[in-house]
Amino acid sequence: MAGKTLYDKLWEAHLVEERPDGTSLIYIDRHLLHEVTSPQAFEGLRLQGRKPWKPKANLATPDHNVPTLLAERSSGIEGIKDPISRLQVQTLNENCRLFDIREFGMGDERQGIVHVMGPEQGVTLPGMTIVCGDSHTSTHGALGALAQGIGTSEVEHVLATQCLLQKKMKNMLIKVEGELGPGVTAKDLILYIIGQIGTAGGTGYTIEFGGSTIRSLSMEGRMTICNMAIEAGARAGLVAVDEKTLAYVENKPFAPKGEMWEQAKAYWQQLVSDDDAEFDKVINIDATVIEPQVSWGTSPEMVTGVTGIVPDPEKAKTETQAEGITSALKYMGLKAGEKITDIKLDRVFIGSCTNSRIEDLRAAAEVVKGHKVAATIKQAMVVPGSGLVKKQAEQEGLDTVFKEAGFEWREPGCSMCLAMNDDKLGKGEHCASTSNRNFEGRQGFGGRTHLVSPLMAACAAIAGHFVDIRTWEGEK
Amino acid sequence: MEAFTVQKGIVAPMDRANVDTDLIIPKQFLKSIKRTGFGPNLFDTLRYMDEGQPGMDNSNRPLNTDFPLNQKRYQGASILLARENFGCGSSREHAPWALLDYGIRVIIAPSFADIFFNNCFKNGMLPIVQPGEVVAALFAEMYAAPGYTLEIDLESEQIKKPSGEILSFQVDPFRKHCLLNGLDDIGLTLEKKDAIFAYEAERRKITPWLFS
Numbered sequence: 001m002a003g004k005t006l007y008d009k010l011w012e013a014h015l016v017e018e019r020p021d022g023t024s025l026i027y028i029d030r031h032l033l034h035e036v037t038s039p040q041a042f043e044g045l046r047l048q049g050r051k052p053w054k055p056k057a058n059l060a061t062p063d064h065n066v067p068t069l070l071a072e073r074s075s076g077i078e079g080i081k082d083p084i085s086r087l088q089v090q091t092l093n094e095n096c097r098l099f100d101i102r103e104f105g106m107g108d109e110r111q112g113i114v115h116v117m118g119p120e121q122g123v124t125l126p127g128m129t130i131v132c133g134d135s136h137t138s139t140h141g142a143l144g145a146l147a148q149g150i151g152t153s154e155v156e157h158v159l160a161t162q163c164l165l166q167k168k169m170k171n172m173l174i175k176v177e178g179e180l181g182p183g184v185t186a187k188d189l190i191l192y193i194i195g196q197i198g199t200a201g202g203t204g205y206t207i208e209f210g211g212s213t214i215r216s217l218s219m220e221g222r223m224t225i226c227n228m229a230i231e232a233g234a235r236a237g238l239v240a241v242d243e244k245t246l247a248y249v250e251n252k253p254f255a256p257k258g259e260m261w262e263q264a265k266a267y268w269q270q271l272v273s274d275d276d277a278e279f280d281k282v283i284n285i286d287a288t289v290i291e292p293q294v295s296w297g298t299s300p301e302m303v304t305g306v307t308g309i310v311p312d313p314e315k316a317k318t319e320t321q322a323e324g325i326t327s328a329l330k331y332m333g334l335k336a337g338e339k340i341t342d343i344k345l346d347r348v349f350i351g352s353c354t355n356s357r358i359e360d361l362r363a364a365a366e367v368v369k370g371h372k373v374a375a376t377i378k379q380a381m382v383v384p385g386s387g388l389v390k391k392q393a394e395q396e397g398l399d400t401v402f403k404e405a406g407f408e409w410r411e412p413g414c415s416m417c418l419a420m421n422d423d424k425l426g427k428g429e430h431c432a433s434t435s436n437r438n439f440e441g442r443q444g445f446g447g448r449t450h451l452v453s454p455l456m457a458a459c460a461a462i463a464g465h466f467v468d469i470r471t472w473e474g475e476k
Numbered sequence: 477m478e479a480f481t482v483q484k485g486i487v488a489p490m491d492r493a494n495v496d497t498d499l500i501i502p503k504q505f506l507k508s509i510k511r512t513g514f515g516p517n518l519f520d521t522l523r524y525m526d527e528g529q530p531g532m533d534n535s536n537r538p539l540n541t542d543f544p545l546n547q548k549r550y551q552g553a554s555i556l557l558a559r560e561n562f563g564c565g566s567s568r569e570h571a572p573w574a575l576l577d578y579g580i581r582v583i584i585a586p587s588f589a590d591i592f593f594n595n596c597f598k599n600g601m602l603p604i605v606q607p608g609e610v611v612a613a614l615f616a617e618m619y620a621a622p623g624y625t626l627e628i629d630l631e632s633e634q635i636k637k638p639s640g641e642i643l644s645f646q647v648d649p650f651r652k653h654c655l656l657n658g659l660d661d662i663g664l665t666l667e668k669k670d671a672i673f674a675y676e677a678e679r680r681k682i683t684p685w686l687f688s
Contacts, residue, residue: 039509040509053672134566324493439499
């Protein structure tokens with residue numbers, strides 16, 4: 001009999017019951033909540049007179065709607081100018097109080113993007129099943145946890161029953177070997193992978209990312225990879241537990257301590273796919289050929305290397321692809337054959353659950369140091385992923401580096417990744433963004449998003465257009 | 477949840493691949509704390525020429541007359557015909573809520589994104605997967621015949637065309653059962669509470685740090 005994959009192990013450990021058609025009840029260890037996808041779920045509980053099954057399994061923080069300007073932030077929820085956003089943040093606050101759920105509220109330094117806060121606090125632990133009403137919950141898979149985004153009805157279901165109803169996915173292994181070149185990051189790797197397999201390439205699968213390249217990535221880098229598994233269509237991404245995972249989790253506030261830590265560690269060390277495990281699909285990726293990536297279109301699969309050009313719909317393999325390219329180029333205001341490095345930018349956004357951790361900010365600051373944001377850039381902003389990331393960055397002086405270069409240094413939240421607050425693109429504006437989605441209108445009505453790494457965003461801010469970080473010498 | 481048995485209705489097209497949930501319902505409308513009222517803003521950026529905001533009077537907004545849902549022949553549609561990977565992106569259940577609020581109860585496409593597909597069933601909606609060539613043929617027939625309707629029979633898992641031709645589809649037995657009877661799956665899961673308690677008791681021994 002073949003061995004088990006990491007996903008098989010996590011699934012079996014959480015299986016409460018399986019129906020004859022394969023529909024299963026899966027136990028959920030951790031449920032993260034934010035203000036946008038939870039109010040209707042709490043309302044559902046109220047209407048039915050139900051209570052959370054295990055209040056302590058839940059943790060909430062507002063992130064999508066919160067303002068990132070200090071002036072608007074400093075007076076708390078009451079200070080949120082947009083009354084509809086304010087009501088939503090207030091509602092989360094009230095629901096948490098009523099249903100006895102712990103919340104890191106707006107004034108708490110632990111508040112932040114839910115997918116940055118979880119791992120940072122040790123609220124995310126290896127071997128857990130984790131859900132959140134947010135598709136980027138896949139991020140937490142970097143710690144060897146089965147983490148997936150769910151809809152609001154499922155948020156209500158998990159609150160009420162501590163379980164999720166679902167069928168088991170298939171197993172996919174994306175094996176990455178070889179060293180990433182200088183200036184090529186985890187973000188470039190995952191964008192490249194999505195470019196290869198497409199946005200539906202992982203639909204129906206849980207993707208385990210393995211191979212020497214993944215092993216050599218930091219935990220932050222692995223989170224960036226798993227974060228975008230959903231952009232390849234997979235609800236969950238996974239990286240096996242290793243020494244780096246354990247070192248990362250140790251001493252986190254919510255991580256087990258003392259004897260319990262030793263017991264947990266022994267359990268977590270088994271959270272790897274067996275050598276003889278069989279995957280339904282295996283994709284091999286050679287890391288050495290990957291350039292820094294830039295998305296040119298309106299889907300994360302529309303991506304190319306920085307030395308590349310905007311593609312020609314006439315050279316597309318299928319009619320659907322040709323239509324997709326034509327419509328994307330029209331929206332993006334780009335011409336086939338245009339060099340990526342000729343794309344001029346209006347705004348730069350460094351942040352989001354993909355790239356707003358301390359490592360990302362350090363990398364971007366390193367590039368920015370001693371330079372100035374190009375005069376043609378209307379706005380360049382850095383939005384740390386959490387209050388603690390912000391604090392750490394300030395202790396290291398990164399905020400000063402950014403501010404001296406002309407970047408705005410903001411308060412933590414989702415910000416311009418989805419532009420629910422005031423941080424948004426104007427119509428027709430091009431943005432170098434470290435976020436995860438370049439969909440039409442995602443960062444603002446008519447806004448044009450180019451997905452890149454923090455390094456690429458930083459040097460694009462200085463140059464005013466995309467440049468190859470590998471050969472960039474800076475423009476003082 | 478409203479039970480789903482048979483749905484006969486006008487078919488409208490969403491003729492592009494990879495329709496993401498941001499396109500189905502843009503983020504500014506996600507600030508609502510309700511489940512209803514999203515219908516007027518379904519496909520907002522495609523339907524209207526201006527930028528929509530919550531609370532706007534949508535009846536005064538300039539319409540994009542090229543967009544099918546603004547055309548007379550598709551008024552009252554309850555079945556949406558779509559292309560590959562429909563509903564990709566964000567997990568927002570506001571996407572199926574917007575479709576449902578508009579009046580769409582069935583979506584037929586060659587493939588769906590997982591979370592969206594799942595969210596539909598929780599709202600008494602039926603996403604149907606059909607092979608690409610079947611969907612292509614449906615698009616052609618629909619474009620050729622204004623007022624084109626289909627009848628979807630969940631019990632028999634059949635799509636009846638106006639010509640009398642029948643297509644079959646498949647639904648998971650459990651999902652079908654819930655849809656046909658309009659069952660609340662939380663209630664069903666709570667009937668299994670002893671199994672959940674038993675699981676917790678067992679796991680407490682193996683992973684006590686998750687229960688401390």
